[in-house]
Amino acid sequence: MRVLLISPPTTVEDRYGGVSIADKEGYLPPIGLLQIAAVLEEENHSVKILDLSLSDYPLQEVTETISNLSPEIVCFTILSLNSSKAFEISKIIDEMINPLIVFGGPHALVFPKKILQEQKQIDIMVVGEGEYTILEIAEFVKN
Numbered sequence: 001m002r003v004l005l006i007s008p009p010t011t012v013e014d015r016y017g018g019v020s021i022a023d024k025e026g027y028l029p030p031i032g033l034l035q036i037a038a039v040l041e042e043e044n045h046s047v048k049i050l051d052l053s054l055s056d057y058p059l060q061e062v063t064e065t066i067s068n069l070s071p072e073i074v075c076f077t078i079l080s081l082n083s084s085k086a087f088e089i090s091k092i093i094d095e096m097i098n099p100l101i102v103f104g105g106p107h108a109l110v111f112p113k114k115i116l117q118e119q120k121q122i123d124i125m126v127v128g129e130g131e132y133t134i135l136e137i138a139e140f141v142k143n
Contacts, residue, residue: 001138002046004071004099005033006062008078008086009052032077032105032130039131045138052089062089066096073141075134077105087119094121100141104130 007030030051037047050065052058074093078086090101104126108115112125126133 001040001073001142002069002071003040003048003073003075003134003138004065004069005030005037005047005049006074006076006086006089007033007049007051007053008076008082008089009055009058010079010082010085030077033075036075036131036134039135040138043135043139045135052085058085059089059092062093063096066093070097071099073100073102073134073138075102075104075130077130078103078107079105080107080110083107083115087121090119091121100124100137102126102134102137104133 030049033049033051037049040047048065048069048071050061052061055061074090076086076090086103090103093099094101100123101121102124103115103119103122108125109127112127116122116125124137
């Protein structure tokens with residue numbers, strides 16, 4: 001399976017409320033997505049991670065990656081502060097190729113029903129640790 005893992009755009013200012021910090025300083029890599037990628041790659045799934053916090057042109061990067069990769073599954077991890085950006089990006093992806101769209105992360109943990117009711121492009125909501133859940137989803141879709 002071709003799986004795309006996305007960490008939506010989040011600036012330092014988003015995280016810390018307008019604190020003046022040099023560009024990209026204080027960056028935290030998406031550890032959860034890295035763990036999911038490792039589990040998927042162990043089972044020979046093709047995985048790409050897009051950390052859009054590092055991108056100057058996140059929508060362009062998403063559309064180029066979707067065009068080149070044509071992922072069968074696209075997963076997002078969301079915080080409350082970047083959830084609206086993730087929803088917007090997932091709608092664009094759904095219109096482009098209609099993959100299985102999976103959401104998880106802290107915001108999804110708190111509001112799973114509300115998100116699924118309001119965001120019709122989302123197919124699956126993962127509540128809790130995602131490593132083996134995403135693997136099970138990928139294996140199910142593959143078969």
